[in-house]
Amino acid sequence: MSSPHLSPPTNTPIIIIIGAGSIGLWTAYHLAKSRLSSESIIVLEATPSAFGATSGTCSGCIHYHFSDPHLIDLGKFSFDLWEDLATDEGFRQAVRWSSRSLLGLKKGVGSLEGLPGWFKRGRNGDHEWCADEGFLGFKNALVDPKGVGTWLEKACLDLGVQICTSTIVTAAALNDEALVAEVTVSSLDKPDKAIACTSLILACGPWTPSVYATLFPNSALRFDQVLEAGDWLLLRNPHPVAGESTIFVGLNEFVGSKLEFAGRDDGTIWICGRKIVTSSSSLPEPGKCAKADTDMASELIGRCSEFLGRDDLRAEKKTASVGLEIVETGRAFRPTSRSGLPLIAKVKPMALSESRKGNVFVNWGHGSYGLTLGPVSGRLMAQTVRQDAPDIDLSPFCLPGETLEVNLGEQIQEKPVECNNKF
Incomplete structure (x- = not known):
């Protein structure tokens, strides 16, 4: 459903957003909800589809069970926005919204209530396990990330946003x-094209630092990210149970590292394993997808055999373990800033007069929470672009040195003020 070509009207304000994942499309959505009649909003995405990279390959958990108080505030606001949307039955069906569907697994004897029918009961070696309903808090939901992407893309298009896929931004011209x-x-295969721009928003996930450096090679600002890679599998649910399939089970505490299963009502289960801290050099080129590490994929398959199965079949002496049908595999990259907080901010040019407003913005560094924090991050970014008062204090999510004025054309030195977000 993406727009097939770029066709912004001439002599009108044009907002360009790089990235059609969760953060980019929620930003476009909120900008379009408040847009001027003469304004064009264009989203440029390197992959062939919206949600084509990290946003489409995650568990689909919606919650605000964070340790950092700033993230908790951000997450609560975002969860409220999710719940407001979920009052509409069409939205719920489109994203496969399922409330209170996030469970944890912990060692010890206890209740198994809530565990899906496709998950084994009983013992794993010498360890008994039980369900932990408070694993990610008690206000949560599970969604299908690709369903979110489809709904959000259509909502943006209906609001007049242009979404151009398989498109890479290669240069920026300054006045x-x-x-x-x-x-x-x-x-x-189309020839390069120049598009006028009145505001530019970078929301391209782990590629944001390299895209910024390419567009503004002489800028003093650089984004130093902590990059985590996670391998994932999507497999056909070997034991689907009607009404019990849409459940997330986190085994982090039980196995001592990240291990997540997310059952979906389309008959699949999404699985991801332990995170690996990596470097930006491991990123594929924009528009390309990374393959799962062979050893990590094998480890995940072993985990599936360990935890997936149905005791009712075993009791009836039927086959409880069957061959796994792998639908898709891959590796996702999730970037965070050194502070662990996302950046929702404007890059300011060197202040020579009061009229110098700046027109480059960054919405980046959400780590594993780009999906759950998408609605609030997009809303706050739209308010920043519009120069409206933000709904919450944005100082924790500022650039390093909130009053640091960055000249995109040449390196300058200014004394920064104290800021929570340091690199």
């Missing part, structure tokens, strides 16, 4: 005031 005047894009 005499160090504001971005146009960007150059490359799209498949």
